[in-house]
Amino acid sequence: MNKIKGLKCKECGKEYPATALHVCEFCFGPLEVSYNYDYIKRKISKEGICAGPKSLWRYQDLLPIEGEPTVGLHAGFTPMIHAKNLGAELGLSNLYLKNDTVNCPTLSFKDRVVAVALTRAKELGFDTVACASTGNLANSVSAHAAEARLRCFVFIPHDLESGKVLGNLIYKPNVIAVQGNYDDVNRLCSEVAGEYPWAFVNINIRPYYSEGSKTLAYETAEQLGWNPPDHAVVPIASGSLLTKIAKGLAEFEALGFVPAVTTQIHGAQAEGCAPVASAFLEKRDFIRPVKPKTIAKSLAIGNPADGFYALKAVQGSGGIIEQATDEEIVEGMVLLARTEGVFAETAGGVTIAVLKKLAKQDRFRHNDVVVAYITGNGLKTQEAVAANLGAPWHIQPSLASFQQALVEAKIAGVQT
Numbered sequence: 001m002n003k004i005k006g007l008k009c010k011e012c013g014k015e016y017p018a019t020a021l022h023v024c025e026f027c028f029g030p031l032e033v034s035y036n037y038d039y040i041k042r043k044i045s046k047e048g049i050c051a052g053p054k055s056l057w058r059y060q061d062l063l064p065i066e067g068e069p070t071v072g073l074h075a076g077f078t079p080m081i082h083a084k085n086l087g088a089e090l091g092l093s094n095l096y097l098k099n100d101t102v103n104c105p106t107l108s109f110k111d112r113v114v115a116v117a118l119t120r121a122k123e124l125g126f127d128t129v130a131c132a133s134t135g136n137l138a139n140s141v142s143a144h145a146a147e148a149r150l151r152c153f154v155f156i157p158h159d160l161e162s163g164k165v166l167g168n169l170i171y172k173p174n175v176i177a178v179q180g181n182y183d184d185v186n187r188l189c190s191e192v193a194g195e196y197p198w199a200f201v202n203i204n205i206r207p208y209y210s211e212g213s214k215t216l217a218y219e220t221a222e223q224l225g226w227n228p229p230d231h232a233v234v235p236i237a238s239g240s241l242l243t244k245i246a247k248g249l250a251e252f253e254a255l256g257f258v259p260a261v262t263t264q265i266h267g268a269q270a271e272g273c274a275p276v277a278s279a280f281l282e283k284r285d286f287i288r289p290v291k292p293k294t295i296a297k298s299l300a301i302g303n304p305a306d307g308f309y310a311l312k313a314v315q316g317s318g319g320i321i322e323q324a325t326d327e328e329i330v331e332g333m334v335l336l337a338r339t340e341g342v343f344a345e346t347a348g349g350v351t352i353a354v355l356k357k358l359a360k361q362d363r364f365r366h367n368d369v370v371v372a373y374i375t376g377n378g379l380k381t382q383e384a385v386a387a388n389l390g391a392p393w394h395i396q397p398s399l400a401s402f403q404q405a406l407v408e409a410k411i412a413g414v415q416t
């Protein structure tokens with residue numbers, strides 16, 4: 001028996017073999033990996049996980065690969081920070097940050113999904129990998145393709161942050177900047193995927209790719225001493241990450257690794273691209289696509305593939321979805337850095353801004369365990385905050401010049 005049963009349509013339930021397919025031929029619903037959980041249950045244990053590698057591959061038994069991992073061996077198992085300073089400002093004694101700003105190798109949560117996707121792409125015999133990206137995915141596919149010696153094409157919107165563009169070019173893939181937004185890029189890539197026999201990680205091998213996000217839920221539970229949190233605050237782009245956090249927690253409960261899961265999952269979007277948040281607010285059960293206009297470019301998907309499922313996951317958990325303006329995003333980035341020493345990108349600013357709103361709305365009790373997902377690194381989106389941070393003191397290399405600057409700066413508690 002194999003741990004992977006096959007692919008299964010999320011809408012009509014029709015089953016397919018575990019190949020490079022992502023859409024149901026009958027109802028056009030998305031396909032998802034289905035597993036033989038009885039088989040997995042006999043193999044997996046908490047002890048086995050604890051003795052495993054300090055990477056997401058400690059959960060290999062719950063990931064959609066048949067052999068051993070071959071790509072991205074160091075992704076995942078990022079720090080869980082007890083955020084006491086930020087918690088004190090927000091009135092929370094058990095606030096935690098899941099810190100994927102230091103994920104390996106490209107400093108975002110995307111290293112999880114790409115490690116799984118490229119290992120699977122190699123298993124399926126592909127020699128070329130590709131993606132449609134809002135930025136971080138392209139960085140991660142480029143780096144992992146270099147490591148795996150696969151030909152690589154990454155498609156990005158033309159107006160990405162310079163750190164993310166450079167973060168592709170350094171690995172020498174084929175970088176295609178498309179004159180359009182992410183939704184245009186994605187549409188183009190669906191056409192390209194129909195013409196060329198390539199593994200598009202978030203298109204034809206999306207069912208495998210998306211499973212990598214479950215590891216954020218597994219790590220959260222394990223790092224909280226095998227307990228689910230009371231609340232999770234999760235950024236939404238395509239909505240895949242959020243739905244897979246719900247799936248990962250449910251799997252851990254079914255395996256008996258954690259007590260009954262009552263986690264309220266809350267979604268975070270930028271106001272300039274909030275198709276899922278507005279559906280939630282207006283109590284619609286369909287997503288109305290929008291044209292993105294936000295500094296949170298990594299979340300700027302106007303027509304999110306898993307938006308509907310993310311909405312259902314939030315509603316089913318008793319959570320809510322909130323939005324943050326560009327100004328609140330910058331404030332969130334600064335607040336996080338100032339209180340916890342974590343420099344997150346704009347998506348992290350969205351998450352922190354929404355966390356702050358939820359705290360203000362009294363959605364949390366003081367002692368609730370709240371986990372905020374910080375999914376990308378601030379060094380990649382410097383232009384978003386550069387104008388808000390002031391400048392260094394410029395002085396001459398003399399003590400007198402320093403002391404004069406100190407007088408001018410009037411720092412509380414410092415004798416001049």
Ligand SMILES: *Cc1c(COP(=O)(O)O)cnc(C)c1O
Binds near residue numbers: 235237239240299375
């Ligand atoms: C891609 C991305 C997300 C969200 O991913 P989805 O699964 O598409 O919702 C969140 N944060 C960052 C930094 C990302 O790059």
